[in-house]
Amino acid sequence: MPFIPHTSSEIEAMLETIDAASIDALFDEIPKDLIAQPFAHIPDGNNEMLVDRLLQQRADQVESLQCYAGAGAYQHHIPAAVWDIAMRGEFLTAYTPYQAEASQGTLQxxxxxxxxxxxxxxxxxxxxxLYDGATSLAEAILMAVRVNKKRPKRILLIGSVHPYYRQVVQTIVSQQQIELVDIPVESATGVYAAEQLTAYEKTEFAAVVVQQPNFLGCLHATDTITDWAHAHDALLIACVNPMAMALCQEPGQWGDTGADIVCGDLQPLGIPLAFGGPYAGFLTARKTFARQMPGRIVGRTQDLDGKTGFCLTLQAREQHIRRSKATSNICTNQGLLVTAVTIYLSLLGDTGLRQVAQTCHQQATALLQKITAINGVQRIGDAPFFHEFAVSLPKPVDRVLTELAQRGIQGGVSLTAMDPSWPDGLLICVTETKTMDDITQYAAQLAEVLA
Amino acid sequence: MSESLIFTQGQRGRFATAQAPMPTTMETDLPQEYVRQTPLGLPEVSELQVVRHFTRLSQYNFGIDTHFYPLGSCTMKYNPRGVQHMVSKPSLLNGHPLLPAEYGQGLLQCLYELQEYIKDLAGMPGVSLIPMAGSQGELAGVAMIRAYHQSRGDHQRTEMLIPDAAHGTNPASAVMCGFTVKEIPTAADGDIDLAVLKTMVGPQTAGIMLTNPSTLGVFTRQIATVAQVIHQAGGLLYYDGANLNAILGRVRPGEMGFDVMHLNLHKTFATPHGGGGPGAGPVAVSERLKPFLPIPLVAYENGQYRWVSEGDGLPTIGRLSSFMGNVGILLRAYAYIRLLGRTGLQRVAEFATLNANYLMVRLQQVGFQLAYPKRRASHEFIISLSEEKKQFGVTAMDVAKRLLDYGFHAPTTYFPLLIPECLLIEPTETESKQELDAFVDAMCAIRQEMQTDAQLLKQAPHTMPVRRLDDVRAARELDLIWCE
Amino acid sequence: MSQVVDDLKFSQTHEWVRLGNEQTIVVGITDHAQHLLGDIVFVELPEVGAQVQAGHELAVVESVKAAADVYSPVSGEVVEINDALTDTPAVINQDPYQEGWLCKIRITDTNEVDALLSAADYKKLVSEQEEA
Known part of the structure; x- marks a missing residue:
């Protein structure tokens, strides 16, 4: 019996202790007519060797293309030590650190x-x-509504927020009658323009959301919008790529007084692409909002002897105590992913992470130069970017992507596939994983496909 | 034993050079106002320092791999090592979520088959794998109930009924979906109070959220009547799959009358808890809720697997994750099901129940009070230490902390809230009789200590990296990040 | 047995009321309530000027293991709050009837005060609950 250690004599002894005739007898409180027929669609079990072979066959039916797709999931080099340590049984098989004294590793x-x-x-x-980037944005919005009670439940989203994030926010916050108002980006720049805000001078918002870089990879001028939000008594929520923070101005420094809540996806920091998950979301804020934050929070404290230790804190906000009045229904964090992220950030350190971010930006800039030299290829927008940009092509993007894939390249992401309201464009991401040779190769292949 | 914070171990200018690419220049072409002007605040340490630091930290943890972990309601069963390896094939780890389906057929096939298996387990015809945790599954399920009523123009259904013993996530999820929560009391025998329930239903009832077996460790015997009462009132039944391990293959939630449920893959299907996540909370639904399932789903048509998403025009509640949920966890559950197969899965509930009942009877024999002595245990059960508190002044928390010294992770304490000074104990099917006996021995020894040296318990634990922590100080003097 | 102060009025839900001058009363939670909660770590107070109704939520008092709603014993307008509690919530544990007061309310209906429990009645209620 896989993973069940009982011998037949042990089973007998246990049943005798219980004073039950059989294991079936232990289910005698369940009404007879509820007992199910055996599974019809679940196959017979197999040993580890055969199931591994099955998974290998399935994995062989997944093609590994050279990846220039981004759009919220970014390929970066992950040092071997990251997952080697994260997969230690003591991290992998522990649960939420309710018993702090037996969970100091996870807690610290x-x-x-x-x-x-x-x-x-x-x-x-x-x-x-939190769970991932999209849900972290939804939680940030719910939190802003809790903090900024004097304002109506209305949120201004500055274009362009990732379309899937936008949909997740819709799914979650629409249940609570929160109104979402969107400002689209200007197609010439790829970012919002300050003049677009004048239409909303008289509208009250609980918060303004800015994604940085935005879905097109462009960097907004964040000082203006941050100060505008604060002048209108709205909170400023920044949804950022944490890797970009090693190069670009961090939300705490935006405008005169900085952003109020920051969220995003930790995936770029040591988490494999893995077809979209598990990833992890994060949420940071001003100290005065600490009690309105959702999810698990760890604090440093002392034990009986005055020795430093760590425990979960502010638990009275959470569902297991507050129940229907909790700040969120969230029950866990993404502990294992955060373990990997923490090891990744420690390994890279200040210098290393800056070098990764800088390399991403340089390689992306190099590719943009090479492909805009191809006849008919034009960048969409002209705002500064981090490591991702959109271009329009002289041929339908879908066809180009298919032809590139046949050459072993995942050439990017089609804008219209993500959001039908976009023009036919290709969103391309370049990270430190691509060498100059790779980039030259990509440009050459694209030129051939477009020829 | 202690390990200093990683931030205090560094030297300015040191870093793990093997890990960083070398850009041609650190000068940036970005306009100054877009460029970061402050240090990142990350540690400056060597690779070996990092490896040692986090390896040491791991050693301060209890995990299933190191200790018996009978945490009630959490199903801390063995997480097969083979499964972790099988799903870590390079093409599965490196695939971009927006890789067109035609290049990811092997992955989509696994997910499609997992959908089919879950339909079979649940006894329900529709499944979405998207929710990333049990609580998100609840949110999805309750949002579908809401969408269903609204699609029928039935806007007066504003109340969600929830037993007082339910997990805290249930009322929190219902409120997140805009419902008012009405609490149903528990009868003396641990079952739901049917008489009160009948007085609470009406045209305002959107549905009920139930765990069966309940968090009290007993099977709600009148579940068929409950379903009838709710359905007659026009409401729907939500099944919280947290305790599915108790009835896997014995009873299908769909056949008990439930309309929608979530499954906790990190409980029933042995995917690792990871220090508190990631989990996965797929939802299964009856025919009438199928159109509302969260997207994307996996379909199989004309010999090809494909994603079902916005373009398919379903009245879905929408997306719930950045891409397609916690795929890595879904694959682990898939591999686990393929290892155990149909008979292996049925044995899960049998042996989880055998272990729970054995441990319950043994603890009773050595003098502990059961919350429901006349009932069978499901896969878990409750003992109450109220008597011990009166006699010796020790609390459930003291016993929990002392268990750590004996090398056992503590059971769940102070939940459900109904039972004073309680321990909720769930041994799971993967523990042997020897391990259970050793746990009983430890509980006996602790019982002795209550009588001879209660102070020993009140000061416990004594052998952990730290002694009992001051959580009041932690909450009053918030110290959430390290500052130089 | 928890302390009960004789010249106060009490609610069934363990709030106390002290009659002040004019139509203003002081509200706090009882010694029994702070015992049940344990070490208090946070208090969420209403805003000055807020209109409150008898029996409705007035404040939230948090310990490490629980968050308890404090219900307003009377209807009226909040005219003053005990700001000191924000930094030192432990005062409620140490001195629930004096320094640990929560807020002052200008009442609209004196009958509501009359309907509250006397110290003797509240003592009876507490002793019953402590027995159980």
Missing amino acids: LLYEFQTMIAKLTGMEVANAS
Whole structure:
């Protein structure tokens, strides 16, 4: 019996202790007519060797293309030590650290994580992570509505927020009658323009959301919008790529007083692409909002002897105590992913992470130069970018992507496939994983496909 | 034993050079106002320092791999090592979520088959794998109930009924979907109070959220009547799959009358808990809720697997994750099901129940009070230490902390809230009789200590990296990030 | 047995009321309530000027293991709050009837005060609950 250690004599002895005739007798409180027929669609079990072979066959039916797709999931080099350590049984098979004294490893690591992500985003406090980037934005919006009670439940989203994030926000916050108002980007720049805000001078918002870089990879001028939000008594929520924070101005420094809540996806920091998950979301904020944060939070404290230790704190906000009045229904964080992220950030350090970010930006800039030299290829927007940009092509993007794939390249992401309201464009991401040879090769292949 | 914070171990200018690419220049072409002007605040340490630091930290943890972990309601069963390896094939780890389906057929096939298996387990015809945790599954399920009523123009259904013993996530999820929560009391025998329930239903009832077996460790015997009462009132039944391990293959939630449920893959299907996530909380639904399932789904048509998404025009509640949920966890559950197969899965509930009942009877024999002595245990059960508190002044928390010294992770304490000074104990099917006996021995020894040296318990634990922590100080003097 | 102060009025839900001058009363939670909660770590107070109704949520008092709603014993307008509690919530544990007061309310209906429990009645209620 896979993973069940009982011998027949043990089973007998146990049943005797219980004073039951059989294992079936233990289910005698369940009404007879509820007992199910055996599974019809589940196959017979197999040993580890054969199931591994099955998974290998399936994995062989997944093609590994050279990846220039981004759009919220980014390929970066992951040092071997990251997952080697994260997969240790003591991290992998522990649960939420309710028994603090037997969970100091996880708890100290989470405290170190909170410190790193707070500093990276320039904020004062952080939680111990959320499910992913999209849900972190939804939670940030719910939190802003709780904090800014005097304002109506209305949120201004500055274009362009990732279309899937936008949909997740819709799914989650629409249940609570929160109104979402969108400002689209200007197609000439790829970012919002300050003049677009004048239409909303008289409208009250609980918060303004800015994604940085935005879905097109472009960087907004964030000082203006941050100050505008604060002048209108709205909170400023920044949804950022944490890797970009090693190069670009962090939300804590935006405008005169900085962003109020920062969220995003930790995937670029040591988490494999893995077809979209598991990833992890993060949330950082001003210290005064700590009690309105959702999810697990770790604090540093002392034990009976005055020795430093760590425990979950502010638990009275959470569903297991507050029940229907909790700040969120969220029950766990993404502990294992955060373990990997914390190891990744420690390994890269200040210098290393800056070098990764800088390399991403340089390689992306190099590719943009090479492909816009091809006849008919034009960048969409002209705002500064980090490591991702959109271009229009002289041929339908879908066809180009198919032909590139036949040459072993995932050439990017089709804008219209993500959101039908976009023009036919190709969103391309370049990270430090691509060498100059790779980039030259991509440009050559694209030129051939377009010829 | 202690390990200093990684931030205090560094030297300015040191870093793990093997890990960083070398850009041609650190000068940037970005306009100054877009460029970061402050240090990142990350540690400056060597690779060996990082490896040692986090390896040492791991050693301060209890995990299933190191200790018996009978945490009630959490199903801390063995997480097969083979499964972790099988799903870590390079093409599965490196695939971009927006890789066109035609290049990812092997992955989509696994997910499609997992959908089919879950339909079979649930006894329901529709499945979405998207929710990333049990609580997100609840949110999805409750949002579908809401969408269903609204699609029928039935806008008066504003109340969600939830037993007082339910997991805290249930009321929190219902409120996130805009419902008012009405609490149903528990009868003396641990079952739901049917008489009160009948007085609470009406045209305002959107549905009920139930765990069966309940968090009290007993099977709600009148579930068929409950379903009838709710359905007659026009409401729907939500099944919280947290305790599915107790009835896997014995009872299908769909056949008990439930309309929608979530499954906790990190409980029933042995995917690792990871120190608190990632989990996965797929939802299964009856025919009438199928159109509302969260997207994307996987379909199989004309010999090809494909994603079902916005373009398919379903009245879905929408997306719930950045891409397609926690695929890595879904693959682990898939591999686990393929290892155990149909008979292996049925044995899960049998042996989880055998272990729970054995442990319950043994603890009773050595003098502990059961919350429901006349009932069978499901896969878990509750003991109450109220008597011990009166006699010796020790609390459930003291016993929990002392268990750590004996090398056992503590059971769940102070949940459900109904039972004073309670321990909720769930041994799971993967523990041997020897391990259970050793746990009983430890509980006996602790019982002795209550009588001879209660102070020993109140000061416990004594052998952990830290002694009992001051959580009041942690909440009053918030210290959430390290500052130089 | 928890302390009960004789010249106060009490609610069934363990709030106390002290009659002040004019139509203003002081509200706090009882010694029994702070015992049940344990070490208090946070208090969420209403805003000055807020209109409150008898029996409705007035404040939230948090310990490490629980978050308890404090219900307003009377209807009226919040005219003053005990700001000191924000930094030192432990005062409620140490001195629930004096320094640990929550807020002052200008009442609209004196009958509501009359309907509250006397110290003797509240003592009876507490002793019953502590027995159980």
